[in-house]
Amino acid sequence: MSTSIEKTAPVTAPERASGSRPAGRAERFADSGGVLNVFSHGFLALWAVLIVFPLLWVVLGSFKTDAQINGSAWSWPSHWSFKAFGSAWTKGHIGGFFANTLIVLAGSLTLTMLLGAMAAYVLARYEFKGNRLIYFFFVAGAMFPVYLALVPLFFMVRNLGEISPLLGLNSYLGLILVYVAYSLPFTVFFLHSFFRSLPTAVHEAAMLDGCSHTRAFFQVMVPLAKPGLISVGIFNVLGQWNQYILPVTLMQPTSAGEADHSMLAQGLVNLALQSGYKSDAPALFAGMTMAMLPVLVVYLSFQRQVQSGLTSATLK
Amino acid sequence: MRHGKYPFIVGFLILPIVLYVGLVLWPYLQTFGYSLTDWSGQSQQMDFVGLDNYSKLLDDDVFLGALWHNVFLLAVLPIVTILIALFFAFMLNVGGRGGTGGVQGVRGAGFYKVVFFFPQVLSIAILAVLWQAVYRTDGSGLANGVLIKLGLADAQHPVAWLSDPDLVLWCILGVLVWSGVGFYLVLFSAAMQSVPRDIYEAALLDGAGRGQTFFRITLPLLWETVQTAWVYLAIVAMDAFALVASMTPGRTYGGGPDHHSELMSTYLMRNFLAFGEAGYACAMGVVIFFFTLILSVVSLRVTRRERIEY
Numbered sequence: 001m002s003t004s005i006e007k008t009a010p011v012t013a014p015e016r017a018s019g020s021r022p023a024g025r026a027e028r029f030a031d032s033g034g035v036l037n038v039f040s041h042g043f044l045a046l047w048a049v050l051i052v053f054p055l056l057w058v059v060l061g062s063f064k065t066d067a068q069i070n071g072s073a074w075s076w077p078s079h080w081s082f083k084a085f086g087s088a089w090t091k092g093h094i095g096g097f098f099a100n101t102l103i104v105l106a107g108s109l110t111l112t113m114l115l116g117a118m119a120a121y122v123l124a125r126y127e128f129k130g131n132r133l134i135y136f137f138f139v140a141g142a143m144f145p146v147y148l149a150l151v152p153l154f155f156m157v158r159n160l161g162e163i164s165p166l167l168g169l170n171s172y173l174g175l176i177l178v179y180v181a182y183s184l185p186f187t188v189f190f191l192h193s194f195f196r197s198l199p200t201a202v203h204e205a206a207m208l209d210g211c212s213h214t215r216a217f218f219q220v221m222v223p224l225a226k227p228g229l230i231s232v233g234i235f236n237v238l239g240q241w242n243q244y245i246l247p248v249t250l251m252q253p254t255s256a257g258e259a260d261h262s263m264l265a266q267g268l269v270n271l272a273l274q275s276g277y278k279s280d281a282p283a284l285f286a287g288m289t290m291a292m293l294p295v296l297v298v299y300l301s302f303q304r305q306v307q308s309g310l311t312s313a314t315l316k
Numbered sequence: 317m318r319h320g321k322y323p324f325i326v327g328f329l330i331l332p333i334v335l336y337v338g339l340v341l342w343p344y345l346q347t348f349g350y351s352l353t354d355w356s357g358q359s360q361q362m363d364f365v366g367l368d369n370y371s372k373l374l375d376d377d378v379f380l381g382a383l384w385h386n387v388f389l390l391a392v393l394p395i396v397t398i399l400i401a402l403f404f405a406f407m408l409n410v411g412g413r414g415g416t417g418g419v420q421g422v423r424g425a426g427f428y429k430v431v432f433f434f435p436q437v438l439s440i441a442i443l444a445v446l447w448q449a450v451y452r453t454d455g456s457g458l459a460n461g462v463l464i465k466l467g468l469a470d471a472q473h474p475v476a477w478l479s480d481p482d483l484v485l486w487c488i489l490g491v492l493v494w495s496g497v498g499f500y501l502v503l504f505s506a507a508m509q510s511v512p513r514d515i516y517e518a519a520l521l522d523g524a525g526r527g528q529t530f531f532r533i534t535l536p537l538l539w540e541t542v543q544t545a546w547v548y549l550a551i552v553a554m555d556a557f558a559l560v561a562s563m564t565p566g567r568t569y570g571g572g573p574d575h576h577s578e579l580m581s582t583y584l585m586r587n588f589l590a591f592g593e594a595g596y597a598c599a600m601g602v603v604i605f606f607f608t609l610i611l612s613v614v615s616l617r618v619t620r621r622e623r624i625e626y
Contacts, residue, residue: 040407044424047404048431050494054450055434057458061449070454073461119332122325134333141340143612145554147581148605151357151588151598152346156339181339184332213324242440244558245581249589265441269562272445284445291442299437303430306437310499311506 055292061285062088069281084282085290088271091280093260094287097267103172104263105240108179112236113229115180116187121217123188124195125203135192142185150249153178157250170251170261178246183236190235194228195221234302234309241295264291350598357594369599379600382571382578383607385485389492389553389579390611394546397493401500402542404432406530408501409508410516429505432498444562447491451477451563478564481576488559488577492552500545507541508534543615550611554604557581580604 061069062084063077089095123135154169157178161168168174198221206220222229247263262270268291275284299306351369355362373379408425435443450458453476460477463469478484511534519529535542556579557569564570564577568590571578580600588597 044404044407044428047497048428051431051435051498054446054458058446058449070456072455073458074465115332115335118328122328126321126325128322128325134329137341138336141336141344143609144344145551145601145604145608147584148347148601149340149343150347150584150601151350151594152343153339154588155357156343177335178339181335184336185340188332213320214327217328238437244440245555245585248561249585265439265558268439268441268445272448272562285449288442288445292438295437295439296434299434300430303433307429307433307502308506310436311503 058285058292059289062282062289064282064285066281069285084286087280088283088287088290092271092274092283092287093262093267094264094271094290096260097262097264098290100172100261100267101241101264104175104179105237107172107176108183108240109233109236111176111180112183112187112240113233116184116232117191117222117225117229118217119184120188120191121195121221124192125221135188138185138188140185142189146182146245150245154249170253170258172261175247175250175261175263178250179240179243182246183239187232187236190232191225191228194225198224230305231309231312234306238306238310347598347601350595351602353595355595355598356592357588357597358592362595365595369596370603372596373599373603378575378578379580379583381575382580382583383603385578386554386580386607388485389489389556390550392489393492393496393553394549396489397496397500397549398542398545400493400497401504401545402535402538404428404497404501405504405508406534409505410526410529410534429498429502432501434498435495436499438495440558441562443491443495444559447487447559448478448563451487453477453479478577479573481573484564484573484577488556488563491559491563492556496549496552500549503545504538504541507538511537546615547612550615551608554608554611555581557585561585580607 057073060077063080064075065078068075068078119138123131123138157167157174158169160174161171165171166173167177202220202224203216206216211220242265243263244265247266251261251263251266253260260267268287271284271287275281350362352364352366353362354365354368408428438446452458452460453474455461455464455471455474457474457477460469460474463475464471469475476483477487515533515537516529519533524532560571560577560579560582561569564572566572566582567586569582569585571582571586580603584597584600584604587593587600
């Protein structure tokens with residue numbers, strides 16, 4: 001502790017010599033900084049341990065045996081085998097849930113961004129009757145809790161299933177459309193202000209050159225709006241990846257023997273329920289590890305974009 | 317604009333509007349209608365019962381308890397999370413040694429941000445399953461394991477965590493804070509970095525200490541961000557469905573032990589999908605809606621301040 005306080009002293013010394021600021025005060029600030037520095041590092045490190053430790057514990061758990069997991073929290077894996085991962089992937093269907101989630105997210109993200117950008121662009125850049133009203137309706141939707149819609153939504157999707165089996169409950173396309181619909185308010189709201197902030201000159205030049213409205217949008221405006229699209233895109237990836245209430249309500253097998261289209265989030269919770277009965281705790285821990293790893297990899301490679309994208313999206 | 321404007325506008329707007337009206341606005345409106353009926357959800361049979369569902373809600377102890385639990389989360393979650401996040405953000409940005417002619421953050425700020433933020437990108441279900449394992453009621457859970465190791469708990473009588481009626485809501489709160497702090501830390505950090513450094517340096521020249529800098533400069537300049545964070549956390553506190561439904565004991569959608577962690581959302585889902593009381597569930601949805609509405613209006617009014625330009 002004392003070392004860090006001592007360390008601050010030489011740093012302040014040249015300042016006193018330069019006389020550019022009231023030395024005594026700067027020094028006082030610096031001194032308290034030294035103590036505070038140790039203090040803050042302590043708290044920061046403690047919180048970092050609080051975050052990392054449970055995660056590591058879970059990873060470690062996937063190498064333990066069932067008896068070890070149910071014995072003591074401090075047991076150490078006796079032999080390192082990946083058996084539990086295989087059992088979670090096949091018997092626990094983690095692999096299938098992963099595929100389901102990827103299919104739905106791929107569809108819903110593409111559609112959300114495309115439809116959201118189209119609507120936001122038209123509402124931001126074109127004047128026509130009812131423009132403000134439509135915008136207002138879109139934005140108002142972001143204020144409402146999803147629980148307000150849950151019960152009728154369930155029946156709405158079920159009825160869609162009677163029109164086409166591709167759309168109903170427990171169908172990918174049905175869930176994709178629901179995800180898109182519920183992501184639109186925020187996407188439109190965010191991109192609306194973004195399109196407004198873009199310069200009009202480029203667009204006008206394109207129009208003078210005989211560009212059609214549609215082409216002007218896809219070839220001029222979308223590339224210009226790329227930073228905004230990335231921000232809101234990241235926001236939507238996380239939002240839809242984290243979604244739980246919608247798949248729980250909409251993705252249940254409607255009859256026995258129907259394919260299980262559960263999202264990863266649902267599947268994992270179900271696995272947790274079953275692992276109690278089947279006494280296969282390692283598979284559960286391995287399942288969790290496998291669900292965390294891809295996120296960790298993506299997050300670590302894009303963490304700067306994720307952080308700035310998310311915060312700028314929220315601050316709008 | 318030239319010809320072809322209106323077909324273009326219609327062409328671009330039609331799909332988003334159809335989806336949005338069909339799957340979002342229309343169900344919202346329908347909920348209000350269904351909440352006035354005794355619809356079970358199993359058949360098309362329903363009778364208009366007026367406000368019966370709402371008066372029933374007022375007598376439903378489980379629902380009132382759930383409402384109370386939501387209020388508890390609303391009161392505690394934003395304060396705790398924002399305080400911790402603000403503290404850490406201040407540490408990271410201006411908590412470092414200030415000697416070298418300026419104000420700077422601690423070393424390794426980037427590393428801390430990356431680690432703290434990570435829970436935010438984990439799916440909420442992963443969090444639920446992870447914390448269920450941590451909160452196991454015997455010595456095999458991490459929480460009990462640590463307490464026993466530290467000698468704070470008896471190995472024969474470990475803490476019951478999620479099965480303890482008095483603790484269960486605090487356990488949920490703990491997970492929400494644990495996962496949320498990182499996000500708000502990054503949010504506040506971004507806001508702090510947009511505050512011009514000169515302001516801090518001017519304060520330093522005027523002899524302001526760290527505490528004063530924080531309360532007189534950082535906090536007022538960050539007020540709008542704090543307000544945003546407050547609204548977002550309030551929304552999280554109103555929801556919290558995934559955690560309670562999958563972590564706490566209970567027949568369907570958790571809420572146990574004995575409704576001690578029941579939330580409006582879990583009770584709504586149980587009434588809808590397990591009890592077959594769709595009309596009643598709709599009435600709860602309407603209550604949640606008005607609750608959220610009042611909350612956002614009030615919080616925006618109460619915390620309103622003049623915008624500071626810099």
